[in-house]
Amino acid sequence: MDLEPIVNDFSIQVATVNGSGSQTANTVLLRALFQMGIPVSGKNLFPSNIAGLPTWFTIRANQDGYIARRKENDILVVMNPETAADDVAAMGPGAVIVLNDSIKVPAIAEDRIVYPVPMAKLMEPITTDVKLRRLVVNMIYVGVLGELLGLAEDEVERVLDAQLGHKPKALALNHAAVRAGWEYAHAHFEKRHPFRAARMNATQGKILIDGNAAGALGSLFGGVTVVTWYPITPSSSLVESLIGYLDRFRKDPATGKATYAVVQAEDEIAAIGMVLGAGWAGARAMTSTSGPGISLMSEFTGYGYYAEIPAVIWDIQRVGPSTGLPTRTAQGDVLFAHLSSHGDTKHPILFPSSVRDCYDFGVQAFDLAERLQTPVFVLSDLDLGMNNWMSDPFPYPDKPWDRGKVLGDSELKSMAKFERYRDVDGDGIPFRTLPGTHDPKGAYFTRGSGHDEGARYTEKPDDYRRVMDRLSAKFETARTLVPPPVVDDQGCAAGIIAYGSSHWAVVEARDQLRNEADVKTDYLLLKALPFSDAVAAFVRRHERIYVVEQNRDAQMTSLLKIEYPEHAARFRPVLHYDGLPIDARSVSTGIKSDAAVGALAAAGEVVIR
Amino acid sequence: MSDGTPKTPAGPGVKADVIPEATPAAKVGAAAARNRVGLTRADYDGSKSTLCPGCGHNAITAAIIQAAFESGVQPHEVAKLSGIGCSSKTPAYFLGHSHGFNAVHGRMPSIATGVRVANQKLLLIGISGDGDTASIGLGQFCHLVRRNVPVVYIIENNGVYGLTKGQFSATADVGSTTKGGSVNEFMPIDCCALAIELGCGFVARSFSGDLKQLRPLLKAAFAHRGTAVLDVISPCVTFADHEGSSKSYAYVKEHDAPLHDIEYVPYFEDITVDYEPGTTRDVQMPDGSHIYLKKLAADYDPTSRERALASIHEARGEQKLITGLLYAEPTLQAFEDELELVGTPLAALTQEQVRPPKSVLDTVMEQLKTGKGA
Numbered sequence: 016m017d018l019e020p021i022v023n024d025f026s027i028q029v030a031t032v033n034g035s036g037s038q039t040a041n042t043v044l045l046r047a048l049f050q051m052g053i054p055v056s057g058k059n060l061f062p063s064n065i066a067g068l069p070t071w072f073t074i075r076a077n078q079d080g081y082i083a084r085r086k087e088n089d090i091l092v093v094m095n096p097e098t099a100a101d102d103v104a105a106m107g108p109g110a111v112i113v114l115n116d117s118i119k120v121p122a123i124a125e126d127r128i129v130y131p132v133p134m135a136k137l138m139e140p141i142t143t144d145v146k147l148r149r150l151v152v153n154m155i156y157v158g159v160l161g162e163l164l165g166l167a168e169d170e171v172e173r174v175l176d177a178q179l180g181h182k183p184k185a186l187a188l189n190h191a192a193v194r195a196g197w198e199y200a201h202a203h204f205e206k207r208h209p210f211r212a213a214r215m216n217a218t219q220g221k222i223l224i225d226g227n228a229a230g231a232l233g234s235l236f237g238g239v240t241v242v243t244w245y246p247i248t249p250s251s252s253l254v255e256s257l258i259g260y261l262d263r264f265r266k267d268p269a270t271g272k273a274t275y276a277v278v279q280a281e282d283e284i285a286a287i288g289m290v291l292g293a294g295w296a297g298a299r300a301m302t303s304t305s306g307p308g309i310s311l312m313s314e315f316t317g318y319g320y321y322a323e324i325p326a327v328i329w330d331i332q333r334v335g336p337s338t339g340l341p342t343r344t345a346q347g348d349v350l351f352a353h354l355s356s357h358g359d360t361k362h363p364i365l366f367p368s369s370v371r372d373c374y375d376f377g378v379q380a381f382d383l384a385e386r387l388q389t390p391v392f393v394l395s396d397l398d399l400g401m402n403n404w405m406s407d408p409f410p411y412p413d414k415p416w417d418r419g420k421v422l423g424d425s426e427l428k429s430m431a432k433f434e435r436y437r438d439v440d441g442d443g444i445p446f447r448t449l450p451g452t453h454d455p456k457g458a459y460f461t462r463g464s465g466h467d468e469g470a471r472y473t474e475k476p477d478d479y480r481r482v483m484d485r486l487s488a489k490f491e492t493a494r495t496l497v498p499p500p501v502v503d504d505q506g507c508a509a510g511i512i513a514y515g516s517s518h519w520a521v522v523e524a525r526d527q528l529r530n531e532a533d534v535k536t537d538y539l540l541l542k543a544l545p546f547s548d549a550v551a552a553f554v555r556r557h558e559r560i561y562v563v564e565q566n567r568d569a570q571m572t573s574l575l576k577i578e579y580p581e582h583a584a585r586f587r588p589v590l591h592y593d594g595l596p597i598d599a600r601s602v603s604t605g606i607k608s609d610a611a612v613g614a615l616a617a618a619g620e621v622v623i624r
Numbered sequence: 625m626s627d628g629t630p631k632t633p634a635g636p637g638v639k640a641d642v643i644p645e646a647t648p649a650a651k652v653g654a655a656a657a658r659n660r661v662g663l664t665r666a667d668y669d670g671s672k673s674t675l676c677p678g679c680g681h682n683a684i685t686a687a688i689i690q691a692a693f694e695s696g697v698q699p700h701e702v703a704k705l706s707g708i709g710c711s712s713k714t715p716a717y718f719l720g721h722s723h724g725f726n727a728v729h730g731r732m733p734s735i736a737t738g739v740r741v742a743n744q745k746l747l748l749i750g751i752s753g754d755g756d757t758a759s760i761g762l763g764q765f766c767h768l769v770r771r772n773v774p775v776v777y778i779i780e781n782n783g784v785y786g787l788t789k790g791q792f793s794a795t796a797d798v799g800s801t802t803k804g805g806s807v808n809e810f811m812p813i814d815c816c817a818l819a820i821e822l823g824c825g826f827v828a829r830s831f832s833g834d835l836k837q838l839r840p841l842l843k844a845a846f847a848h849r850g851t852a853v854l855d856v857i858s859p860c861v862t863f864a865d866h867e868g869s870s871k872s873y874a875y876v877k878e879h880d881a882p883l884h885d886i887e888y889v890p891y892f893e894d895i896t897v898d899y900e901p902g903t904t905r906d907v908q909m910p911d912g913s914h915i916y917l918k919k920l921a922a923d924y925d926p927t928s929r930e931r932a933l934a935s936i937h938e939a940r941g942e943q944k945l946i947t948g949l950l951y952a953e954p955t956l957q958a959f960e961d962e963l964e965l966v967g968t969p970l971a972a973l974t975q976e977q978v979r980p981p982k983s984v985l986d987t988v989m990e991q992l993k994t995g996k997g998a
Contacts, residue, residue, distance in 0.1 A: 042995070046995050173994070174995060176996075177994050177995045177996035178995060178996075180996070220993070221993070222989055222992035222993050223992060223993075223995065224992050232985075232988065235980065236979055236980065236985065237979075238973075238975060238978035238979045239978070240742070240970040240971070240973060240978060241738065241741055241742055241970060243738070260988075264980045264984050265978070265980065267966055270966070271964070272964055272965060272966040272967070273963065273964050273965055273966065274966050274970065274973055274977055274978055275970065275978075276741040276960075276963045276965060276970060277963075278737065278741065278963075280734070280767075281763055281764070281766075281767040282763070284731060284734065284764075285731070285733075285734040285737075285763075285764055285767065286734075287734075288727070288728075288731045288733075288734025288735050288737070288738065288764070289734045289735070289737045289738035289741070290738060291727075291735060291738060292705075292725070292734065292735035292736060292737060292738025292739040292740075292742070293738035293739065293741055293742040293970075293971075294738070294742075295725060295735075295738070295739065295742075296703070296738070296739045296742035296743045296746070296971050297742055297743065297969075297971030297972070298738075298741070298742035298743075298970045298971045299978070300738065300742070314728050315728060315731065318727065318728050408989040408992075408993075409985065409989065411982040411985050412979070415975060416975050416979070448723075449723075449743075449971060450700075450703040450722075450723035450739065450743065450746055451700065451701065451723075451743055451745065451746060451969070451971075452700060452723075453700050454700075455699070455700070455721040457700075458699070458700065458720070458721045458722055458723050458724075459723065459724070460715070460716055460723075460724035460725075460726065461723070461724060461725045461726065462724075462725075462726040463726070463728070472671075472716065
């Protein structure tokens with residue numbers, strides 16, 4: 016068969032059973048492609064279950080560097096009898112299906128390319144241990160795909176060694192299974208498919224890491240001292256990674272004593288309470304959770320806002336509310352986190368769009384929280400947090416930490432008086448002292464909504480209003496301190512605003528729009544709330560603005576409309592909310608469906624009403 | 625911060641039998657008498673109480689001031705913490721030169737835990753009430769005790785919600801009535817029994833009107849390294865000081881069954897107290913101070929958890945309120961020991977101590993390139 020080869024542009028889906036040990040096999044595939052220099056991403060679509068339910072792992076390899084999820088897959092590996100019929104039915108003409116031949120599937124159309132592999136038989140000579148056979152069988156499909164796609168054998172070997180080198184017996188077994196699959200495919204299959212992997216040079220020097228581990232690294236180098244948490248998917252792995260790093264790198268070499276405390280709290284209310292207590296006392300304190308935890312924390316979050324206590328809260332967003340799809344991704348907490356708590360409250364939020372952002376914001380969130388003396392949210396999501404992403408290596412922090420406006424005994428000594436909530440220099444941020452400060456002038460009483468500039472109890476209307484207005488002034492200062500957006504402004508009439516993990520789909524969708532519909536777009540990647548001046552400038556400059564979000568209610572669009580009411584008619588939300596990571600096609604289709612898109616084709620030369 | 629006005633924690637309407645007794649210092653008429661850290665009693669005052677005149681909480685406030693003065697506690701090394709309720713307002717009324725934190729309802733324990741891990745050099749005085757501890761805050765209370773976070777945790781217990789005007793709390797006894805006449809049908813939660821069950825190393829019960837007992841208990845609690853729970857029955861003069869309340873002055877006076885007389889001798893004083901052998905029990909605190917329990921009726925052993933629980937249950941059966949140091953196990957491992965923290969408070973660590981060097985980042989990045997050891 017003569018087929019034009021499709022090189023380094025394909026998606027693989029492995030359909031398997033949760034808890035079956037496929038993770039190592041999938042890591043070997045992902046990393047082998049990565050080490051061949053091909054841009055990749057790997058996404059784990061898993062159920063809320065420890066073992067037994069279906070799970071899918073998708074790997075996308077793309078020479079142009081597109082690493083968002085693709086809706087369609089080119090290659091399917093069938094390992095789960097339960098879902099096999101549906102999995103096969105989802106594959107289109109020309110797709111490749113690697114079938115564990117002990118799994119019965121309905122008749123498959125002629126124009127799909129099926130490679131049945133007798134996996135059980137191939138495992139027989141490798142080990143007699145039934146349990147091991149079940150785990151190691153996954154390596155058979157690694158070998159089969161290695162042959163079918165032309166993976167570099169030495170890279171597969173290197174990854175196997177990196178993953179299992181510390182367990183020689185396991186390494187030998189897995190190695191044997193890879194070989195068995197590879198040799199079987201070589202001997203029995205004529206390659207009737209076009210997909211091939213070939214070495215290129217797009218990943219040299221890069222790392223592969225998930226967003227939660229990246230956030231943990233940032234927190235480590237940000238100098239976190241107190242970490243509190245309550246286990247919750249998809250956030251737990253952030254704290255668990257952090258515990259690993261802290262254990263390795265933050266113990267006094269002489270005494271073995273820790274320069275940090277990690278407390279697993281009884282619930283998220285206690286977790287945020289501990290963070291506020293520690294932040295009040297001067298520690299760099301953080302917690303990490305997901306939507307349900309943010310819900311529980313909301314009373315304390317508002318307290319932190321009003322009492323002006325630094326805190327860092329990571330929210331690895333998932334589908335909500337409650338249970339059901341806790342292992343699926345979303346950006347549904349934007350409004351809730353931003354306005355969390357009763358009364359007038361608004362919180363700065365950082366939106367990491369990459370693992371690099373997760374790392375950077377891990378450091379910066381502490382500086383911001385302490386400078387602004389307020390809870391700062393970092394809104395990541397399951398897709399970014401729990402999946403593996405490529406990145407350039409992270410740089411060492413180039414700035415010293417910022418502990419904010421804290422007065423110690425030496426400063427208090429020369430002061431006639433200290434007032435905790437007085438804005439003495441016009442940025443809306445007062446000075447604070449820490450418990451343990453010796454000078455009696457430094458002591459103050461922290462409480463909720465009833466205090467004046469001197470932290471004295473008051474219920475006077477004017478006092479309350481003054482404090483509220485100063486907090487608003489502080490929010491204006493926050494605008495100038497939060498990370499600015501990344502703007503690509505080529506003078507087009509249409510602009511796209513996106514944030515968080517949607518970024519990667521937008522990058523690809525902009526190319527689709529340009530190449531397929533001749534629609535050129537500018538792009539603003541939002542990194543934080545409150546909106547900085549650069550956002551205002553972008554909004555003013557573009558007559559049509561598509562806001563890409565992974566939620567139903569266009570939450571960021573709402574905030575933009577509130578912030579820029581005179582331009583409210585310009586915003587068109589492009590929404591994706593089925594629990595799966597957003598893909599480029601959904602974005603470009605959404606934009607193309609706008610009636611004004613024809614006019615936009617002439618980019619920058621037309622006026623759209 | 626203190627507003628500088630003169631302080632009288634016990635309000636003008638305080639009943640004669642709960643007015644704090646004159647202290648030794650006051651007896652010699654020296655208002656300016658100084659303690660071992662050179663401070664006067666006035667240095668431990670706070671702002672003026674806004675609670676109802678005669679409230680038992682005011683007497684507890686006075687006892688805290690007196691105990692802190694006598695112990696020579698440094699106010700700047702104290703953090704006062706509370707939840708929400710009448711009791712939780714009181715940290716404003718003592719130790720005006722200490723940082724204070726009036727948190728949200730039922731969540732003071734988590735604040736205390738955070739403060740303590742950030743700075744284990746602070747003495748934490750936590751004030752809570754029966755609603756704040758036994759209802760909305762029961763979970764946090766249990767976990768604070770379970771972790772043995774060093775906090776002097778005072779429950780100002782009147783069996784009633786005062787700030788919201790007289791509803792039952794979870795410590796109200798079966799059959800007690802509200803001012804409006806409704807009868808409580810639910811079993812009370814006994815915070816002392818609960819604390820003992822959870823492994824608390826210092827559990828005491830007292831009465832706001834019994835300064836003689838409360839003061840040494842507070843001083844011993846200041847010296848305890850671990851959670852010290854003091855359940856102080858504190859009659860509500862407005863909503864619970866009537867015939868149907870089991871936490872009224874009259875009721876408590878009649879049903880109070882003290883376990884023992886208590887003397888507390890701090891480590892910095894020579895031990896001159898001389899008890900007759902066989903009639904006292906000496907509990908040594910980790911810092912070298914001592915609590916002496918003078919036997920009253922029975923030979924009470926405060927180091928037996930079983931005995932403590934049995935005594936509480938027996939007294940309840942006799943409709944008595946047992947007071948005194950119920951249980952003490954001063955050598956339990958405190959929370960920060962379990963965390964194996966460095967000696968410097970985490971809040972005071974420098975950037976160099978908490979930001980690993982570039983070589984660490986380089987190592988991790990190298991591992992993430994190959995996947996090996998990452």
